[in-house]
Amino acid sequence: MTTTPSARKVPARASEARARLLATAGRLFYAEGIRAVGVDRVIEEAKVTRATFYRHFPGKEDLVCAYLEDTDQSIRARVAAGAQQISSPAGLLDLLVEGIGQEMCSPGFRGCPFINAAAEYPDRESPVHQAVLRHRAWFRETLAETFRGSGHPDPEQAADIMLALRDGAMVAGYLGDPEAARLTLARAVGTLATAR
Incomplete structure (x- = not known):
């Protein structure tokens, strides 16, 4: 590159x-x-x-990257603060799902800012797309660690499934009924978390 x-x-x-x-x-x-x-x-x-x-x-691309990095750091800080207050990986998973649900139901919700940015910058080599991929890799690893800590038999696959569930819920929350999307996400992740 x-x-x-x-x-x-x-x-x-x-x-x-x-x-x-x-x-x-x-x-x-x-x-x-x-x-x-x-x-x-x-x-x-x-x-x-x-x-x-x-x-x-x-230039503008630098501003876009800074916006995404700032958003990423804000999310990481919220997850870290939540993790300090939660005593179990299952509790952190619940907290993540609750946070995603609150975001989807908030006024002005337009979907995931990272997915939106990736759609506008499809070239995987662009600095903007790379900023999106860095955030996504961190979030996926956070999910895998959470599933691993809760004793899930396949934490890597569970992380991939939850990421797909979250992405789908974000789109459903933006295009349809955010409360229904929030409830569907919570039920689906609850099923996934208890899968043995």
Whole structure:
């Protein structure tokens, strides 16, 4: 894979302006789609100058990657916090399913931000698609560890099945009745977790 200048890892500079850019981009990208939202709109709504934008992000692709990485880190932090409060792998699995269900039933839900990004950036070699794959690999391994810890006979397959269930529930929650999708996911994962 060739690394273009904008695909190189740029060290994140912590600043209020960068935080506003990320928050604005995240809101717009999730609500309207990544390719539908231009840099000019993000700059305008974040109330920063063009120079400030380019000081933090060499290009739009870098902003998209930062948005996905920020979303990934937020999810990882929530899972880690939940894991510290839960005493068993089964409890963590319940917590994950509950969190997914709450997300699906929240106002403005538009599906999984990572699946949405992968659909807009189908080239597996693109930095955006790679950010999606990194998040997915982490989540799948988290699921496998949880099933492994709960004594599931095939934790790898259980993780794959739960990931597929979660993906399907996210789509069903967006396109149909989110509460029905939440209940279906909970029942299906409950069956999967007790499979021996």
